[in-house]
Amino acid sequence: MRRLLEITLLTVLFAGWIHAQDQLPPLSLQHQVETEADSGLFHRLQRSETWQSGDTAVIVCDMWDAHHCYRAVQRGTEMAPRLNALLEKLRAAGVTVIHAPSSCMAAYADTPARQRAIEAPAADSHPEKIAEWCHQIPSEQRGVYPIDQSDGGEDDTPEEHAAWEQELVRRGLNPRQPWKRQMDAIAIDQKRDYISDSGVEIWNILADKKIDNVILTGVHTNMCVLGRPFGLRRMAAAGKNVVLVRDLTDTMYNPASKPYVSHFTGTDLIIDHIERYVCPTISSDQILGGQPFRFKNDKRKRVAMLIGESEYFTHTTLPPFAIEHLGKDYQVDIIHASASDGNAFPGIERIAQADALLVSVRRRALTPEALKVVQDYVAAGKPVLGIRTANHAFTLRNKPAPEGHVNWPEWDAEVFGGNYTNHYGNQMQTTVQVVETAKSHPILEGVEPTTFPAGGSLYRVAPLQPGANVLLTGSVQGKPSEPVAWTFKRADGGRSFYTSLGHVKDFATPAFQQLLKNAIEWSLFAPRT
Template sequence: MARVLSLLLIGITSVALADDKSFSLNTRTRTETAPGSGRYHTVAKPATWDAAKTAVVICDMWDKHWCDGATGRVGEMAPRMNDLIVAARKRGALVIHCPSDTMAFYKDTPQRKLAMDAPKSEPKVPLERWCKLDPAKEIKLPIDDSDGGCGEVNKNYRAWTRQHEALKIEAGDAITDSEEAYHLMRQRGIENVVVMGVHTNMCVLGRPFAIRQLTKQGLNVVLVRDMTDTMYNPAKAPFVAHCTGTDLVVEHIEKHWCPTVTSVDFLGGKEFRFKEDKRPTLVIVSAEDEYKTETTLPPFALAQLGMDYRVSFVFADAKDKYHLPGIEQLNTADAVLFSVRRKPLMKADLDVVRKYVASGKPIIAIRTASHGFAPRKGESLPAGVEAWETFDKDILGCEYKNHYANALKMTIERAPADGTHSVLADWPTTAVESTCSLYRSNPLAADAIVLLTGKSGDNPVEPIAWVREKAAGRGRVFYASLGNVDDFKQEWFAKLLKNGIAWAAGK
């Protein structure tokens, strides 16, 4: 029941405020699937904060940045950010504007004097002008920003003179760029801090009024993840889209520092996205215990999908085999990739899967997804756990009947009637081999278009990859009965899977 309630709370997309003096937040963090695994569950939890004990910090939202792209993105998000500030202020939160290096512009304002007059308090950890990466708390950042992080050819100089004019400063607000923010918070009895602004890989982490240092002081801190940006140049590692670079740093913060929320929690509506961000959201569900796709799919996604998709992962729960932590991400997904093996689920989890499938959105599946939600032979399911034994026939359009001998290599060829399907763009002109055992998948649905066939030993030819167009009760489908560790090392398989995702997603 608690898990059902959690999923319902997380699925709410309208603004959720407990009353006019508090904030109801849908926080998101990352917890390691198992110690040392390097893989993380995406965990959403509801939280209620007293507005009177909450400060909203606006970090370095300058009028102009030396990088043209950074200036443009600040200008784009400033109106939505101001709406959030207005809503938070109305409920009683303390608003602290922190446009670093511009205090001279505000020297005679009552908001500046308010911050300066706060009595000094003794911090738990000494406050610094800048807090560098903390190896005891975090690993290195997931992006290379050694060139300054600008995607344009701009000269680095101090271009800012004040905060962006779209962010209105009102009576009762404070202005500072130093540890004065912390002292003011102590004076006002602040326990919770909402951080937004720029840039996640720099000031949002390092400033004395930002994430690293306030977290170390024992304050409850959240980052508004759709009200921020990153200094990242896609020409640098990991060679992904600019907005993917921001997502990676946000994930880093969720793993090592604090939860995040979105502006939706304060304003309702949809989360903010930059005009340049056209990426569809792809959720990859990796929950199988044979082919190690939990280790092969993440690097594939970063290398092959980082320019074109907003990717998130759902992994199996090491403690509860019938639960998929974070499966509610399907509620906002544009496409899903299933790599699941014999995984009956708690009803609430399987209901999320069924709801996604029924929405008519794209479905990509590999290898064991043909029996992804079927129980093992003779398995007795606990109360509240359900299977989807006919997922192969209902959705993928096949009938999985086990496989031929593991010792036999599979030879894969283009199907005679495939034509020039986009999924097979750049497919090798000669046959290729896979160490995967050959799945027995026939017969296929009448609407399945076979792209590749496979043969092992003297066994009959079987379909290996096929597509289905959108139909009632489901969206486009791409399936390939491939995907072991060796396959992921092959360029032909990477292209096949990337093309299959693109076709299903309509890109």
């Protein structure tokens, strides 16, 4: 009997191990939903799913051995080893691997992987237009495509492009279409993998193996990965559980085109578009561990914006400010308050990943867990910036927090060195003045004119805490002047910046825009003193 129990136990444990091998690690699918209908504002959310490896395929899109864009080649070459490691891990887990280097099938005509794709049994039915390029699916009509790629998206310098074209000609290749096969850095297992660039063939493979889950990776997301017959749009429209590996992809985007942001921000904008209107995304570290892949030239610091106020419309002014003034140098992550529960900020945990935090929140009481995210960020000594109502962000006026929520009444004094008590009447025009002794401060560089009208009422904040360095003051007729912008070194050693500017009219003022941009740069890069 004892021996029988031991055998039974071993059988159960072995069966459990086999089952575990059939499952991928839990995947965190990132997707975006509107804060409310037709708002044009989005929460970036995560949901966990567990996929069976036998029900899953990964498609490698157009990781060619050459390209007409020199910088695209450099990025693809840099990304390839990480992508290959991902394929090895997925293949070992039992995931079907499909290599799809478009227009390169001749190079693989006699290989087992190519023949395996050709010989896959025909599916009983095929999605409409599965053999054709897809330029848009209906869900995308709700949004505005975020980048201008009408010039083809090449981001080479003229000198780089000319030299690369000469090199391609020297190799005997067509400079406009030099690819011949998939790059060698991505291994093809001829015993198990498939090679195809046909939407029909790839659909046959998926149908034959009863695959419902599809992972897309490769280049270029805004063109081939989205549009190919086997791409994200076709897979999503056909009802597959399709995801993009957002850190193992690239775009064809030229920063000289709208919206005039860095190449990497252009990629981020396309990923935003995909998460909102096409399908969720995952990152390679969910399979491989460690950190997500990042291109070596992507040196952008991450700026998180926490927005939750309805009086000054910063939910409409800060996002375009982020694109126009920060898109070249920073990666901006905007976290909005919930439209149905103003004390909730879906995705607030992402603050922990930020290098700088900009707050535009008015009188919200957070849950203890959410507030701890903010407090832990501050305690880590990271930069904090606040505009307008940020000095009374996390405390309600003369009333306790709702059940299950907490106030942080010391926030203003501890984080900004402030002392907000009220404001002067809205009908009283505020004049802002640069402090004479602060004119050389880097936050004031290019802030012109040195005297200008404020858009909103003057906040009463004096006296500030020791250690505050006032940069701007404001005055209204017949009242003492008040600090309007200042820096503050916190007890935790971190640096803060606060300004009571931030009214919707202020964002139309070049002086304020320059001030805020400078403050972000100062908070991240100014030497510590």
